Amino acid sequence: MPYASIIGQDRSIAILRRAQAGGKLAHAYLFDGIEGCGKRKTALALVQSIFCTEREGCGRCAACRKVAALQHPDLHLVEPDGAFIKIDQIRELQRELAFRPFEAPKKACIIDSADRLNPAAGNALLKTLEEPPGNALLILITANPGGMLPTILSRCQRLQFQAIPQPAIEAYLVAQGTPAETAGIAAALAGGSIGKALDVSSETVLQERQTLLQRLLSLSLGDISPLFAAAEELAADKEKAQEMLELVTTFLRDMLLLRQGSGDLSNRDLLPLLEKGASRFTSASLMGLIEQVAATRRALFRNVNTRLALEVMFMRLAEA
């Protein structure tokens, strides 16, 4: 049962199932929720339940297995080609949707990362999205609905996927065989995303986190060569730099919470280090630093020189 394998999205699944049972499935859905919370899985499960030849999404029949392997001739998956989904991809999709379905009762199309539709492609989709040929089903998936055209949003039924609650993630990780303590921390850091929790729960990542925090706390303006070295090393991988900034933000947040006397920490295992850090800063300077880290993140999004941006940020950290 594909629906059954999805964690923590009971509400969205219930809505879809009821709509399906009542014959009120809309032709266009927008699945919106943070990265890694099961949107794409749910979309595939929905398609399976429509295409299934046995029962409602058995997961075993030929149709279900073809959908799971993305091999079904009536299922079209559109994903960003490079940074964007381009208009040619949409035109191609429109051509495909104009045909009758081969074996399934209707054609289905999943557009992943729909916020990456470039303006031309997004506009080209509008008419299809409003009145698709045949009775095709379109499912748009996005983690950032704010980046989409309002005209697209207005044509879809929007299904908000919740962030998965921490306990559910923790339980899932434990069931996967992660030690309970690690699972707790990973769940706290995952921010509701199973995908991220799995990433974080590996031992090396947790260890790296500790070294990073130690390194940050030891930065000083008195001796700046380690500071530059750290910036150079961390700037080597841009993707990683973003993750690192997120981690730094959680550290700062925890220190701030410690100062405010709240115990709801994300990095519980690093408490002694965090306390040491918290005693060094004031609440105001911590907030300033968080602002600084956010500014660095924004700068990285705009493609500035990663190393320079990190250097500046580290200097600010060391200075505070």
Next chain:
Amino acid sequence: MSYLVLARKWRPQTFRDLIGQEHVSQTLQNAIDSGRIAHAFLFTGARGVGKTSSARILAKALNCEQGTSTEPCNNCSACTEITAGTSVDVFEIDGASNTSVDDIRELRENVKYLPSRSRYKIFIIDEVHMLSTNAFNALLKTLEEPPPHVKFIFATTEPHKLPITILSRCQRFDFKRIPLPKIVARLRFIVDQEQVGISDGALAMIARKGDGSMRDSLSTLDQVLAFCGERVGDEDVVALLGVVDRRLLQETARSIFARDCRGVLDIVRQVDGYGYNMRHFGQELIDQFRTLVILKAVGDAAEFAELSAGELAELQELSGGVALGELQRHLTLLLRADTEIAQSSFPRLVLEMVLLKMANLAPVVPVDELLARLQVLEKPASGIVASGVPSWEAPRSRQAEAPAARTRPELPRSTKPPQLAEEADSPGLCAEPAPAPAAAQAKTSEAGGGDWEGFVAFVRGKKPLLAALLEHGRPLKVSAQAMELGYSAGSFQYNKLKDADVIADLTGLAQAYFRTATAVQLKPLSGSTEGLPPTLLEKKSLDQSAREQELRAVAVGHPLVAAALEIFDGVIESVKEGDGSEKV
């Protein structure tokens, strides 16, 4: 036939069904009645307000077999074909997919031929703003003078993207956002037809979510119906739409005004626990603060906010002790956070931070109040004296103050500034070695005189970076033959300088300066630096403090300063050097 979403099923088919766009339907109907039908129309407006629907209705009204009329019959084959999108004489073109000039050329080919059955050949170009520049320009001549049997109808959400040459050839109709009561009424009509039981409150919630767009409202209604079936309970709608509990919002505002940091953090935890979307919560909060600001500004917000009297009264009480300026600052912070939450991968954190910031916001003093205080200060000296000096002294001081106040305008100009300016200009006291003396020193060194300061100034002219490093060094030995510099071991400057290339550079420069072969040596220092010659930076700061002392002595001796000290019962905090140009 599979399920048709409400927005498509209940698409208006006559002008009468078109909600909230009376100004458009009225104009079009009058035009049809009087036979003054333009050949090109442009429908603009936000999403889901009826542009495409109007275009189709207009096409039907023009082509209906019952004759051109204000209300198409919707029964004849022409009307039904248009509704189904199969009419041979009405071309509904997706302007966003067919953007190229070739598509327009094809259209122009087509324009020449007479309609096959109907009265007019009608081209509806939806999303027309996406046509390429070439496509637009290729259309211009046809659009200006089409054959009599052709009508164009353009629909777009973004009229600013159309060239003005296109705009000037069309009759433009701006569609308005649909007011909330009208959406609710239409929703009520539809649910009655669909035989669904739902309360007015729930419909209002749905309509509010639609934000002035009929299609958005209907999409939401569809979702609610799919979830709840025939009977819709209010609490189901609340749960489904993720409507934030009003009490939680008020609690947030209360904690912020009470500067309760823990309370604020607790609220974020609750929000997370309920599974609310952080961004949504933030937006609701923005809405609440907007209402608070309006309440503060006009007192009666009933017509600006869609809230009941009871809710307004609660908010009124909530903002009782908070100034308008402060509310506006809160609102600004929230608005800025909104964009950040949208981009952040950790929205909870952004929300926590902004709420903490709001709870820690330093109170503002209104400018009016500050001005009032200033005015008190400016009034005859009595105010000043009363505040600073014990009362029994007051009469005497006031007498002393009176002449001082009168002479105040002349005093500064006559004595103090010239004195200061003079000192600032005198060359010997300049903190940084000015270029002129440096050059002079460079010349004297031709004779072989060794001078550290001169050398650094010389280097600064050639290699500023190197000079900055040298400023940190202790000149242990400086002569034309050998130079020995001390740096604390392991310091950044030492590590930079010990590079062989840098040493070579330095030796070359020294040679140029002293005009003989000079050996440059670096020496790592550790432990106490006492007894060693000072670095240039240290020397500079020493010079500066000496200079400050001197200035202070001048200031203390000045009669005006002395008078000020006495009147305000003050102390001299610091003495700063003016640049000589400003008025004191």
